[in-house]
Amino acid sequence: xNDMHKILSSKTQTSQYAHDTGxxxxxxxxxxxxxxxxxxxxxxxxxxxxxxxxxxxCEEHALEGAMDAAQRDIIEPVLIGDKSAIVSVAQASGIAxxxxxxxxxxxxxxxxxxxxxxVREGRVKALMKGSLxxxxxxxxxxxxxxxxxxxxxxxxxxxxxxPGYKDLLxxxxxxxxxxxxxxxxxxxxxxAIDLHNGLGLGVPRVAILSAVETVNSKIPGTVDAxxxxxxxxxxxxxxxxxxxxxxxxxxxxxxxxxxxxxxxxVAGRAQILVAPDLExxxxxxxxxxxxxxxxSAGIVLGAAVPVLLTSRANSVQxxxxxIAIGALYVHHLAGGQG
Numbered sequence: 513x514n515d516m517h518k519i520l521s522s523k524t525q526t527s528q529y530a531h532d533t534g535x536x537x538x539x540x541x542x543x544x545x546x547x548x549x550x551x552x553x554x555x556x557x558x559x560x561x562x563x564x565x566x567x568x569x570c571e572e573h574a575l576e577g578a579m580d581a582a583q584r585d586i587i588e589p590v591l592i593g594d595k596s597a598i599v600s601v602a603q604a605s606g607i608a609x610x611x612x613x614x615x616x617x618x619x620x621x622x623x624x625x626x627x628x629x630x631v632r633e634g635r636v637k638a639l640m641k642g643s644l645x646x647x648x649x650x651x652x653x654x655x656x657x658x659x660x661x662x663x664x665x666x667x668x669x670x671x672x673x674x675p676g677y678k679d680l681l682x683x684x685x686x687x688x689x690x691x692x693x694x695x696x697x698x699x700x701x702x703x704a705i706d707l708h709n710g711l712g713l714g715v716p717r718v719a720i721l722s723a724v725e726t727v728n729s730k731i732p733g734t735v736d737a738x739x740x741x742x743x744x745x746x747x748x749x750x751x752x753x754x755x756x757x758x759x760x761x762x763x764x765x766x767x768x769x770x771x772x773x774x775x776x777x778v779a780g781r782a783q784i785l786v787a788p789d790l791e792x793x794x795x796x797x798x799x800x801x802x803x804x805x806x807x808s809a810g811i812v813l814g815a816a817v818p819v820l821l822t823s824r825a826n827s828v829q830x831x832x833x834x835i836a837i838g839a840l841y842v843h844h845l846a847g848g849q850g
Contacts (some may be wrong), residue, residue, distance in 0.1 A: 535628040543744075546672035547680050548807050548833060550699050551711065555836035561588040562637050562839040565615075566629050567649055568623045569642035570595040572605045577822075577831025578640060582611040584832075586839050590615060590636050592623045603656075620644035621788060624652035624735060628660055637842045640820035640835065650688075653815055665689070665699035666814035668821060669707055671837060673807040677764065681800070682708060682784040684715070686793030687821065690814065694736050697786070701740060703813035704754035704784045710844035711837065719763035719782035720756025721792070725772060727757065733788030752784065753777050760785075760796070809833035811841070 766780030787793025
């Protein structure tokens with residue numbers, strides 16, 4: 513959140529995290545959906561299993577996706593929580609736990625703290641939220657002394673496969689930073705660019721969104737957009753092609769960009785959509801998910817390891833996709849060629 517409210521604000525950040533990262537499964541096929549599925553296929557083909565800490569997977573929805581990924585040999589699931597409760601859920605749901613490693617914890621808070629310890633010890637390379645509250649999970653991650661903060665601001669990326677759109681769309685930040693200032697937006701943009709490149713999707717076209725495509729001092733987001741583009745020109749943001757401010761229509765519609773006479777390598781063809789604030793970003797992502805039938809995955813970046821922030825509304829398939837993306841990014845960060 514904005515300063516985390518002063519805390520940040522086989523192989524074939526606190527209770528103000530008032531958001532939901534759910535999605536609607538069963539979307540129509542498109543080239544972007546095929547790209548989405550290819551990420552999962554690539555993760556299956558990675559050499560070795562990525563050890564992922566699944567924090568408090570004490571409900572079926574939190575356990576099934578992780579164990580599905582384990583059965584596909586994508587991850588080594590390290591289940592951190594009440595072992596008896598986890599085993600009981602697995603037995604009731606018919607979920608095999610033969611590939612699981614257990615780290616016992618009596619409470620969600622203890623599980624989250626043990627998870628960060630496992631990261632610092634190098635025993636797990638990514639974390640995934642189970643059935644504990646997001647504020648408990650993220651508090652352990654951003655805690656000043658024992659957390660996983662880095663010099664980079666933590667931010668969330670929705671990875672969306674939208675019917676009718678050629679490329680995967682990254683929407684950021686729609687889950688953590690409420691009112692990001694320019695410096696925070698720089699990190700938000702860089703995190704998303706790094707993920708796009710790290711997943712092998714190429715140099716991304718980044719649209720800094722606003723309500724209009726011209727700089728207007730009365731709309732602060734347009735000024736930030738212009739500054740971010742200049743920062744990219746000066747090397748303060750690297751690895752992507754930026755343009756902004758761009759309204760949503762001329763960011764994703766070539767025809768709309770032509771009507772507005774916008775000549776840009778990004779306009780009409782954006783791959784990363786950077787929202788001016790959490791509310792607009794969250795509504796944008798949810799609109800695509802629930803109204804347009806987009807498939808979605810989500811990942812938190814900027815911490816010491818990738819963090820998979822899922823919710824009870826997430827389908828098993830969405831959890832699997834998030835895990836696959838996390839595994840691919842872990843492999844990239846380790847110097848692999850995922």
